[in-house]
Amino acid sequence: MPIRDYYLLSPEISLASIAMAVILLDTVVKRKGLLAIFTLAALALPLAFTISLWGEEGRAFGGLLIVDQFSIFFKFLFLGVTAAVVIASQDSVTNFKRFQGEFYALLLLATSGLMLMSSTGELITIFLALELSTLSAIALVTFFKTDQAVEAGIKYLVLSGISSAMMLYGMALVFGVSGSTRLEEIAQAVGTTRLLDNPALLMGMLLMVAGFGFKISSVPFQMWVPDVYQGAPTSVAAYLSVASKAGGFAVILRVFYVAFAGVSMEWSMLFAVLAVVSMTFGNLIAMFQSNIKRLLAYSTIAHAGYMMVGLAAVAARNPIGEGLGTQGLLFYLTGYAFTNLGAFFVVIAVAQKLKGESIDDFAGLAKRSPLLAGLLALCLISLTGLPPTVGFWAKLYLFSGAVQADLVWLAVAGVLNSAISAYYYLRVVKAMYMSPAASDERLTPSPAISLALLVTTGGVLFFGFAPSYLLDFAVRAARGFPG
Amino acid sequence: MHQFGFIAIFMVLAVLVPVSMLLIPYALTLAGIKPHRPDKVKNDTYECGVRTVGGSWVRFNFRYYYFALSFLIFDVEAVFLFPWAVHARQLHWFGFGAVLVFVAIITVGLAYEWRKKALEWK
Amino acid sequence: MNVGVAASIAFWIMAIIAVVSALAVIVTRDIFRAALFLILAFLTVAGLFITLSADFVAAVQVLVYGGAISILLIFAVLLTRDVQKGNPSNRMLKPAVFLGALFAATLIVVITNSTWKLSGDSPPQGTTAAIGDALVNSYVLPFEIASVLLLAAMIGAIVVARGRDE
Numbered sequence: 001m002p003i004r005d006y007y008l009l010s011p012e013i014s015l016a017s018i019a020m021a022v023i024l025l026d027t028v029v030k031r032k033g034l035l036a037i038f039t040l041a042a043l044a045l046p047l048a049f050t051i052s053l054w055g056e057e058g059r060a061f062g063g064l065l066i067v068d069q070f071s072i073f074f075k076f077l078f079l080g081v082t083a084a085v086v087i088a089s090q091d092s093v094t095n096f097k098r099f100q101g102e103f104y105a106l107l108l109l110a111t112s113g114l115m116l117m118s119s120t121g122e123l124i125t126i127f128l129a130l131e132l133s134t135l136s137a138i139a140l141v142t143f144f145k146t147d148q149a150v151e152a153g154i155k156y157l158v159l160s161g162i163s164s165a166m167m168l169y170g171m172a173l174v175f176g177v178s179g180s181t182r183l184e185e186i187a188q189a190v191g192t193t194r195l196l197d198n199p200a201l202l203m204g205m206l207l208m209v210a211g212f213g214f215k216i217s218s219v220p221f222q223m224w225v226p227d228v229y230q231g232a233p234t235s236v237a238a239y240l241s242v243a244s245k246a247g248g249f250a251v252i253l254r255v256f257y258v259a260f261a262g263v264s265m266e267w268s269m270l271f272a273v274l275a276v277v278s279m280t281f282g283n284l285i286a287m288f289q290s291n292i293k294r295l296l297a298y299s300t301i302a303h304a305g306y307m308m309v310g311l312a313a314v315a316a317r318n319p320i321g322e323g324l325g326t327q328g329l330l331f332y333l334t335g336y337a338f339t340n341l342g343a344f345f346v347v348i349a350v351a352q353k354l355k356g357e358s359i360d361d362f363a364g365l366a367k368r369s370p371l372l373a374g375l376l377a378l379c380l381i382s383l384t385g386l387p388p389t390v391g392f393w394a395k396l397y398l399f400s401g402a403v404q405a406d407l408v409w410l411a412v413a414g415v416l417n418s419a420i421s422a423y424y425y426l427r428v429v430k431a432m433y434m435s436p437a438a439s440d441e442r443l444t445p446s447p448a449i450s451l452a453l454l455v456t457t458g459g460v461l462f463f464g465f466a467p468s469y470l471l472d473f474a475v476r477a478a479r480g481f482p483g
Numbered sequence: 484m485h486q487f488g489f490i491a492i493f494m495v496l497a498v499l500v501p502v503s504m505l506l507i508p509y510a511l512t513l514a515g516i517k518p519h520r521p522d523k524v525k526n527d528t529y530e531c532g533v534r535t536v537g538g539s540w541v542r543f544n545f546r547y548y549y550f551a552l553s554f555l556i557f558d559v560e561a562v563f564l565f566p567w568a569v570h571a572r573q574l575h576w577f578g579f580g581a582v583l584v585f586v587a588i589i590t591v592g593l594a595y596e597w598r599k600k601a602l603e604w605k
Numbered sequence: 606m607n608v609g610v611a612a613s614i615a616f617w618i619m620a621i622i623a624v625v626s627a628l629a630v631i632v633t634r635d636i637f638r639a640a641l642f643l644i645l646a647f648l649t650v651a652g653l654f655i656t657l658s659a660d661f662v663a664a665v666q667v668l669v670y671g672g673a674i675s676i677l678l679i680f681a682v683l684l685t686r687d688v689q690k691g692n693p694s695n696r697m698l699k700p701a702v703f704l705g706a707l708f709a710a711t712l713i714v715v716i717t718n719s720t721w722k723l724s725g726d727s728p729p730q731g732t733t734a735a736i737g738d739a740l741v742n743s744y745v746l747p748f749e750i751a752s753v754l755l756l757a758a759m760i761g762a763i764v765v766a767r768g769r770d771e
Contacts, residue, residue: 009746016753020591023760027598061746098599102764109757116750128750132757139761153765173715179722189722200719203711487655488608491615545766551680552762555673556755562665563751566737573734578741581748588752592759601763 005060008067010049011075012112018042019108026101036090039104043083050075057480063182064122066254071119073330073477074250078118081243081337082111088345088452089235091352092144103143107239110136114247121258123171123181126251127164130215133247134160137240141232152231159224160214167211173204174259183258192262205260205267209274212255215248217241218304219278229297234351237293238344241300242337249307249333253326256315257481268315271308272410279305279417287424291358292347295424299383300340302421307332309407309414310398316405324401326478328394331471335382335394338459343379345453346372349445359428364437372445373432375457380425382460385418390463390470397471549601560589616656623649634691640682644675658728661736 006013022039029035050072058067086104093103113132120126138160142153175181177200178189195202213221229237256267282302289295310329317323347357349372354361366373382391395418399411445453463470511517567574567582596602626649629642651666695701729735740748 016588020588020756023595024591027595062743064744064746099764099767102760105760106757106764109753109760112753113750120746122747124744125747125750128747128754132750132754135754135761136757139757139764142765145767176721177719179724198719199715200721203715487660488611490655491611545684547680548677548684549762549766551673551677552766553759555669555677556759556762558669558673559755560752562668563740563748565664566661566733567741568737570734570737574738574741578737581741581745584749585752588749588756592756596759596763599763 004058005065008053008056008058008060009065011046011053011079012115014049015043015046015079015108015112015115018045019105019112022108023101023105026105032097032100033094035101035104036086036093039086039108040083043079043086046075047079050079064120064125066119066121068119068480069477070253070330070481071115071250073473074118074246075115077246077334077337078111078114078243081239081246081341082107084341084345084452084455085235085239085243087448087455088238088341088348089233090448091446092233092235092348099143103140106136106140109133110140110239111243114243114250117247118250118254121183121254123175123183126255127168127171130167130211130247130251131164133244134164134215137236137244140236140239141228143233143236146231148231149233150231152228155224156228159221163211163214163221166207170204170207170209170211173200173207177201177204183255186259187261190260190262195263195266201263202266206270208255209252209270212248212252213274216245216252216304216307217301218274218308219281219301222278222281222301222304225301226294226297229300230291230293230357234293234344234348234357237297238341241296241344242340245300245304245307246333246337249311249329252311253314253329253481256311264315268312268405268407271315272312272407275305275308275312275410276413277305278302278308279414281305283417283420283424286421289424290360292362292428293357295359295428296340296343296347299421299425302417303336303340303383305417306395306398306414307336309402309410312407312410313398313401313405316407323404324397325405326481327471327474328397328401330474330477331467332394332398334470334474335390335460335463338456338463339379339382339389339391342453342456342460343376343383345449345456346376346379349449349453350443352446352449353443359431361438362428363431363435365432365443367437368439368441369443369445372443375453377429377432378457378460380429382464384422384425386422388461388464390460390467392464393467393471546604553596553602556592557589560586612656616653619649619652619656622646623653636685636692637679637682639692640675640678643678644671647671647675659732661733664733 018039021042022035025038026032026035053067054069054072056067056072057069059065060067085107089103089107093100096103110133113129113134113136116129117126117133120129138153138157141156142149171181174186177198178186180186180189190201193201195205210221214224217225228240232240256264260267279302282298282300282305286295286298286302289298307329310325310332313323314325314329317325350362350365351357362373362376365376378389382389385391385395395414399414402408402411402414508517512519563585564582567578571578623646626642626645630639630646633639633642647666647670651663651671654660654663654666
């Protein structure tokens with residue numbers, strides 16, 4: 001193997017090595033607070049490798065590793081999210097005497113799994129990378145070991161096990177039909193077969209969608225979402241809603257784009273239907289939630305629906321991938337990352353002081369901490385998709401991609417759903433600004449969470465006013481894809 | 484493939500012998516050769532001649548589970564190493580390097596378990 | 606009797622044992638017996654792999670499932686409270702049976718009606734060396750990911766199984 005192969009894999013190698021360094025350090029270092037700082041500082045290493053890879057194209061390890069602008073875009077996203085989550089988890093993790101290194105190590109291992117997912121074109125590698133991220137996430141969900149956390153962990157474990165089994169069965173069927181696990185060879189074998197002529201292919205595709213659908217929390221694979229988000233540490237819930245979901249979309253894009261390009265019309269329809277069902281289900285149930293984490297959980301199901309509009313738009317074009325679909329989806333994923341992390345971080349900041357996560361706890365927040373209330377309002381406006389936030393541009397690009405692909409009905413469904421979602425997002429805003437506060441005591445967020453909030457909400461505002469920077473980035477990432 | 488035929492024959496014998504052990508006394512009873520007079524002492528659990536005390540369902544120490552989990556992980560590791568080991572010379576230094584990295588990563592886990600005292604019986 | 610006929614007789618015997626013991630796992634109320642039936646199913650599946658000329662996979666099945674997973678299962682049963690009470694009955698039984706049957710029927714229809722890509726080569730005699738070659742050459746990336754996955758499993762197991770107060 002030439003040296004260049006290792007260079008192309010260097011972000012993942014360095015990230016996994018840092019994870020190992022963190023757990024080994026954890027066993028010798030007495031002051032555990034240093035671990036977070038070490039993790040954060042060391043993240044600069046994979047980041048530097050990823051930056052130096054920007055602009056490179058290549059394959060390594062016999063074609064199993066694919067480095068292109070698309071995968072590098074996702075690597076930036078995952079590294080950024082991980083750094084933000086590390087900062088935001090600091091306060092809650094330092095409460096543990098003995099188990100701190102594990103938290104950061106598992107987080108880094110999960111991220112290296114996600115990074116591998118975004119840059120491989122082979123089914124066995126995809127499966128292993130996906131399991132790496134899921135397995136680490138299960139341990140993270142259970143981390144606090146409260147009754148709720150254990151329940152959440154068990155649900156996540158069992159349901160992810162079932163969905164992985166289904167996905168693996170699907171991969172086996174696709175292998176049986178095509179005789180290969182490499183996406184390009186599958187594409188050659190599949191060609192433009194009509195799916196009903198070869199039902200095993202259809203079945204294999206559907207079962208794989210079940211596995212990936214679990215990752216992106218789309219209906220009907222969303223059962224775990226509310227309970228897991230509620231029971232997991234809030235920062236882990238934020239990580240799952242953003243990074244895990246982006247990883248799922250990266251894999252779906254690559255697998256369906258490359259292997260099933262010949263039958264793109266069929267899966268365009270499949271994702272269009274899932275999109276409408278997901279967003280409607282998420283939004284309708286979210287209206288009746290009283291716990292803010294459950295509300296955000298149903299909101300994330302709805303957003304998976306919006307994002308699948310992008311998938312449908314990608315596939316409905318001829319030739320596949322022409323137009324705004326891919327870049328719209330990439331833009332949306334990034335914008336959603338900034339916004340949703342910001343919202344979850346405000347929840348962390350409030351819950352640290354008030355020990356409560358119900359929407360009533362946010363009543364009168366505007367008086368007790370105008371800054372936190374303002375930032376949460378900003379994030380909720382961005383989730384609704386109103387200007388001047390990044391969420392507005394994200395929805396604009398995504399839905400115009402759908403219109404461009406002649407899926408006007410899908411764009412209309414998306415807009416209608418955004419209107420419904422305004423109701424429950426703004427209900428929280430109303431509680432913060434119009435309801436009386438339980439006490440007049442001021443709330444000041446801790447330094448760590450303030451920093452995390454500064455970064456994420458800063459992104460929401462900055463890209464809200466200047467979306468072109470992010471869009472250029474997404475356009476470049478989408479251009480060479482699938483490469 | 485046909486070597487597995489011997490294993491199949493072995494398996495069949497391994498099932499037949501104990502099953503026939505169970506069937507012979509039953510057949511002898513039916514034939515009226517063996518008397519059938521159960522009583523309390525005969526039906527008692529035999530525990531090395533000592534009288535049995537309490538139920539046999541005791542909850543085991545949770546520590547066992549740690550060891551079972553570690554055992555599983557190292558078992559899987561052995562499975563991965565085995566196909567390389569039977570063929571190690573033909574796979575040259577690159578194969579050796581790949582396996583070395585594999586073992587090193589698992590060793591990090593072992594060192595961690597050791598330092599966290601997960602391998603101790605306390 | 607030639608080898609092919611013997612192999613297909615062995616296949617059908619083991620297939621029947623595998624399916625029956627898998628059914629017994631869900632029908633048996635006693636969890637301990639269910640675990641033993643599951644182990645029987647694992648072992649017969651190993652036999653099925655042999656009839657498919659996948660000798661290494663069969664050995665793995667015996668080693669990992671017949672050995673380690675069985676031990677884990679038995680430990681888990683022994684660690685469970687109120688094991689003697691057995692599996693509680695479940696009102697989801699009927700829908701579950703219906704969905705399971707539907708899924709099985711769909712799969713049978715799918716498998717019998719599809720065109721599969723078949724290799725014309727005769728099955729290899731002894732697959733272990735070929736698998737070893739694939740693991741460290743063409744599939745070295747997933748091979749190393751597997752070791753990282755095992756590491757994550759080790760850390761995760763300790764985090765999840767630790768005492769509540771730590």
